[in-house]
Amino acid sequence: MVLGLALPSPRRARHVLGRNLVIYRRAWPLLATGVLEPLFYLLSIGLGLGHLVGRVDFAGHELAYKQFVAPALLAAAAMNGAILDTTYNLYYKLKIAKTYEGVLATPLSTADVALGEIGWAVARGAAYSATFLGVMAALGLVPSPWGLCCVPAAALVAYAFAATGMAATSYMRSWQDLDIVALALVPMFLFSATFYPLTAYVGWLAVVVQCTPLYQGVLLARSLDIGTVGWSLALNAAYLVVMGLAAMVITGRRLERLLAA
Amino acid sequence: MVSARGLTKRFGSSEAVAGIDFSIRRGEVFGFLGPNGAGKTSTMRMIACMSPASEGTLRVRGLDPSRDGPTIRAGLGVVPQQDTLDMELTVLDNLLVYGRYFDLSRRVVRERAERLLDFAQLSERAGSRVDDLSGGMRRRLTIARALISSPELVILDEPTTGLDPQARHLVWERLYRLRQEGVTLIVTTHYMDEAEQLCDRLVVMDKGTIVGEGSPRELVDKHVSREVLEVRLGEGGHERLAGDVRGRVERVEVLADRVCCYGDNGDEMLALVHGLGYQPENTLVRRGSLEDVFLRLTGRSLVE
Numbered sequence: 001m002v003l004g005l006a007l008p009s010p011r012r013a014r015h016v017l018g019r020n021l022v023i024y025r026r027a028w029p030l031l032a033t034g035v036l037e038p039l040f041y042l043l044s045i046g047l048g049l050g051h052l053v054g055r056v057d058f059a060g061h062e063l064a065y066k067q068f069v070a071p072a073l074l075a076a077a078a079m080n081g082a083i084l085d086t087t088y089n090l091y092y093k094l095k096i097a098k099t100y101e102g103v104l105a106t107p108l109s110t111a112d113v114a115l116g117e118i119g120w121a122v123a124r125g126a127a128y129s130a131t132f133l134g135v136m137a138a139l140g141l142v143p144s145p146w147g148l149c150c151v152p153a154a155a156l157v158a159y160a161f162a163a164t165g166m167a168a169t170s171y172m173r174s175w176q177d178l179d180i181v182a183l184a185l186v187p188m189f190l191f192s193a194t195f196y197p198l199t200a201y202v203g204w205l206a207v208v209v210q211c212t213p214l215y216q217g218v219l220l221a222r223s224l225d226i227g228t229v230g231w232s233l234a235l236n237a238a239y240l241v242v243m244g245l246a247a248m249v250i251t252g253r254r255l256e257r258l259l260a261a
Numbered sequence: 262m263v264s265a266r267g268l269t270k271r272f273g274s275s276e277a278v279a280g281i282d283f284s285i286r287r288g289e290v291f292g293f294l295g296p297n298g299a300g301k302t303s304t305m306r307m308i309a310c311m312s313p314a315s316e317g318t319l320r321v322r323g324l325d326p327s328r329d330g331p332t333i334r335a336g337l338g339v340v341p342q343q344d345t346l347d348m349e350l351t352v353l354d355n356l357l358v359y360g361r362y363f364d365l366s367r368r369v370v371r372e373r374a375e376r377l378l379d380f381a382q383l384s385e386r387a388g389s390r391v392d393d394l395s396g397g398m399r400r401r402l403t404i405a406r407a408l409i410s411s412p413e414l415v416i417l418d419e420p421t422t423g424l425d426p427q428a429r430h431l432v433w434e435r436l437y438r439l440r441q442e443g444v445t446l447i448v449t450t451h452y453m454d455e456a457e458q459l460c461d462r463l464v465v466m467d468k469g470t471i472v473g474e475g476s477p478r479e480l481v482d483k484h485v486s487r488e489v490l491e492v493r494l495g496e497g498g499h500e501r502l503a504g505d506v507r508g509r510v511e512r513v514e515v516l517a518d519r520v521c522c523y524g525d526n527g528d529e530m531l532a533l534v535h536g537l538g539y540q541p542e543n544t545l546v547r548r549g550s551l552e553d554v555f556l557r558l559t560g561r562s563l564v565e
Contacts, residue, residue: 012331015361022358023349102345102406104311106362107331260312261272 008111015108016116017123034128038077039135042070045195056197059228070141071150071225072194074132075217078125078154079161080189085121086165087181091172100259110255114248118162125158126151136225144227153224153237157217160240163247164213170254188214216240262287262414262445263308267317270303277303279469280317285447287413290440292463293449294456294551296561299466301449302342305418308447309339322414335363338407338415342422344399346391352402353378353387360409373409380435381405397428404435414445421455433458453551465551465558472558477551484557485549486511486523490530493519495542505537506530514556521556523549 050065058068093099100113108116130151136142142150165181172178192214198206209215216236223233263285270278278300285291293301306312307319310326310333319326321333347355356377360370378384381401391399400420407415420436421429436459440446450456456463457477465473465480473480490510494502499520503513510530512523522530527546534541555561 009331012362012364015358015364018361019347019350019358022354097348098343098345099347099349101341101343102347102359103362105309105334105337105339105341105345105407106359106410107335107364108362109331 006109006111008109008115010115010119012108013112013116013119016103016113017120020117020120034077034081034124035131035135037080038073038128038132041073042066042135042139046070046073057199058197058222058226061226061228063226066139067141067143067226068197068222069195070136070139071221072192072218074129074136074150074154074225075157075221076189076192076194076214077132078129078157079214079217080185081125081128082121082158082162083165083181083185085124086117086162087169087172087178090117090166090169091175091178094169094258095172100255104259110259111252113259114166114251114255117166118159118244118248118251121162121165122155122158125162126155129154142225144225146224146227146229149224150221153217153220156220156237156240156244157214160213160217160244160247163244163251167247167250167254170251170258188212192218194218213240213243263291263319263321263447265308265317265319268304268307268314268319269316270300270307270312271315276469278307281464281466281469281471283464283471283474285445287445288440288443289461290436290446290448290459292456292460293447293466294451294453294460294463294555295449295466296451298468300469301466302418304466305339305416305447305449309337309416310334311339335410336412336414338410338412340400340403340407340415340417340420342418344403346399346402346406348391350391351387352383352389352391352394355391355402356406356409359406363410365410370409373411377405377408380408380438382431395428397424397431400424400428400432401435404432408439412444414447415439416447418449419451420448421450421452429455453555456551465555467555467559467561473554480551480554481549485553487525487549488523488527488530489547489549489553490522490524490527490534491519491545491547492522492534492539492541493543494539498539502534502537502539506533509533516556521553523553 046066046069053065055062056065056068103113104110133142133147133150168181191209192212193209198209201209216239220233220236223229266282267280268278269276269280293304295301303312307314307326308321310321310330313327322336324333326333347358350358353374356374357370360373378387381404383398383402386394386398394402421432424432436446448459460477462476464471473484475483492502499515502520503515506522507513510522510524514521524530531544531546
């Protein structure tokens with residue numbers, strides 16, 4: 001027990017991943033979208049728009065625009081995938097199909113369900129970002145061996161957002177409520193120093209941007225990709241870990257209330 | 262197999278189950294009979310370790326649900342009131358995936374799934390989507406799914422509500438078979454014929470409490486006469502008829518649309534009614550049933 005919550009069992013939780021795998025084995029084109037989304041952005045904005053932009057300064061390095069934007073897209077894709085999985089997909093299973101009510105009659109607990117669904121989102125996020133990183137490497141956009149660490153960084157982003165998405169979804173009462181998620185997500189995607197450097201903002205606005213969760217992910221991915229690695233990155237990672245853990249506690253409580261009252 | 266003492270479930274300020282005692286033996290079919298809102302489902306969910314008791318002690322297979330939930334559930338099959346089948350999976354995958362939740366090996370699950378599809382008469386529909394199944398088929402799949410862990414105790418919450426008569430009989434027939442295999446069954450129902458057909462013993466629940474307990478026969482013998490005469494008069498007059506026969510039959514009850522007279526001999530009661538000059542629109546002589554037990558114990562009819 002931690003904070004009044006039963007701890008999940010990874011052994012039981014893995015069967016939730018197994019269930020999702022059975023579905024996606026039959027619907028694998030759906031999985032491809034997770035890789036295509038950042039790829040389309042990379043082609044249109046990174047390569048296309050990049051011609052007009054020229055070079056961008058990041059941590060003392062002059063980067064080609066596509067080099068600047070590619071790792072940010074990797075982080076943003078991890079966020080979008082995790083949110084999609086834990087909001088719309090989860091809402092359907094939680095409120096519409098009542099999938100979990102059947103699951104909870106088995107040895108699985110609400111904590112196992114939460115861990116399983118978050119684990120699934122992380123596994124998907126990691127698989128997407130590994131594939132996308134391969135594409136980046138083929139385009140010569142992974143200059144440093146540290147770049148390989150972009151995959152665990154993306155998994156961490158997926159973890160933080162999956163847990164948060166799940167916590168938020170547990171409060172949703174209708175499909176309309178889910179639109180609020182888009183309202184928070186789209187600006188974060190556009191303004192978290194994803195497409196232009198932090199220096200574009202006036203002082204206080206730059207501080208606000210540095211506080212957003214996606215900014216941590218973007219900074220991590222970009223620094224690792226080009227190999228400007230320092231201890232300060234541990235702070236960005238810690239931010240995402242804490243965010244994920246806090247959201248998991250909320251999720252655990254909420255699911256217990258919704259499903260096991 | 263299951264024992265409860267002072268078992269209570271509260272939701273906020275309302276008390277769904279108000280301190281009930283019961284014990285269920287291995288190998289029997291035990292029923293909870295009562296109208297909607299009597300507290301049957303809350304009781305089932307507590308036994309299934311899907312909802313914590315607010316008060317009282319509960320033991321399932323000798324274990325305490327508040328401590329050993331996952332262990333108890335591992336040996337339990339649950340058929341909830343609403344089919345909670347996985348709508349994103351096929352019929353066969355519903356069984357395969359569910360079996361994995363019990364940590365059974367893929368090989369064991371596959372073997373059992375094929376046997377259970379046969380048991381549920383769904384082998385032909387193995388690849389169908391759950392959406393495409395009829396209500397009766399879904400119910401049978403839900404029962405098959407509850408059996409994937411080869412449980413020694415199966416909990417069925419209103420197993421045949423919403424099914425047509427043919428589908429109900431098929432479900433009942435499958436449940437008999439389970440009983441013969443020695444599986445302990447707990448069944449809730451608001452159908453007295455279902456309780457009479459299936460249950461070795463049952464409790465009658467009303468407003469969160471147990472108002473009667475015994476085998477269907479015992480309950481009828483104890484609370485109701487051997488035979489019942491139902492009389493429907495054309496226009497009103499039910500109260501007057503009841504007044505006229507009261508004292509001359511064992512007991513009389515006035516319902517919304519009929520008068521029930523209780524006694525040892527239905528035909529004699531009918532002769533009495535005719536002798537008093539009544540010309541009923543229709544009459545029925547039948548044996549006393551659980552429906553009458555419920556009426557006797559609660560003053561209300563079971564299905565309103």
